[in-house]
Amino acid sequence: MRKPAETSAPLAEEIAQRWSPRALDETGEVSWAQLRSMLEAARWAPSFGNTQPARYLVGRRGDATFGRILGALTERNRSWAHRAGALLVAVMVTRNEKGEIPYAEYGLGLAGQNLVLQAVHEGLAAHQMAGFDPDAIRAGFGVPPEAVPRVAIAVGVPAEPEILGEDRDVARERAPRRRIALGDFAFADTWGSAVPEL
Template identity: 75%
Template sequence: MDKMADSSVPLAGPIAQRWSPRALDDTRDVSWEQLRALLEAARWAASFGNTQPARFLVGRRGDVTFRQILGTLTERNQAWAHRAGALMVAIMVTRNEKGEIPYAEYGLGLAAQNLVLQAVAEGLVAHQMAGFDAAAVRERFAVPDEAVPRVAIAVGHAADPAVLGVEKLVAREQAPRSRLPLGEIAYTGEWGAPAFTS
């Protein structure tokens, strides 16, 4: 389903096309080559002092890692994410041999965004989720203390929203995308003074 961003100027294709569907096609796979491309994109994200704090747990539908990640998701997310071709958990490493990593969460966010935009370029969709049990991830995957599970990511192929089954969820999937106007997020001169008026 096409939900192109309604932007005031043209955007790069993957940015304009990116959104977070829940309707995923459980008959189509995500290949290891596609996952390699997503993770390479994440690997090349900017980070403070090239500290590269992002780490990822990766499972493909049907394998043990996928099932373990799925089991850490909230019931609400499990209800649709089981159809994903791959599930990941993005983790930030907060310390290295030099000590505390500055802006580790920001670095992980940049890596995750690169991953999601690469998914779009690969003809895939990705949905990032806060609804998962980080403590369960830590336990199931022996995540060390200096690493913090921060977000789960479902990757797959978009499907007809009807697969969601619940009318409210189908309507939500079909609703247009929206964002705050540019004038409400970009200021000039002083706080609240719009840099752009339309």
């Protein structure tokens, strides 16, 4: 299901088409080649001083890594994410040989955005989730103390919303995408003053 963004200016196709569906095709495959492209996109994201704080745990449906990531998700997220072709956990490295990594969370966010936009380019959908147990990930994968499991990501082939079953979930999936107006987003002169040229 496509839900392109309604924008006030033209956007790159991947940005306009990116959204976070939960309805995923349980038979749809996410290939290693697609995952490699997504991870390369994340690897080439900007970071403060080229510190590269992003790391990923990666599992494809049916393998042990997928199962362990799925087990760490909240029950609500497991109810739909089991259909994903791949599950990942984005991990933020907070220290390296030079000490604390400045803006590590920002760097991980940039890498994550690259990853999900590449997923769209690959004809896939990616849904990022805060609903998981970081301690279970840390223990299950031997994540070191200087690394913080920050977000889980389900990647898959989009499906029709009815696969979700419950009416409220289907309605939520079909609901229009919304963002605040550009005038409430970009300011000039003083906070809250819209940029006149926009």
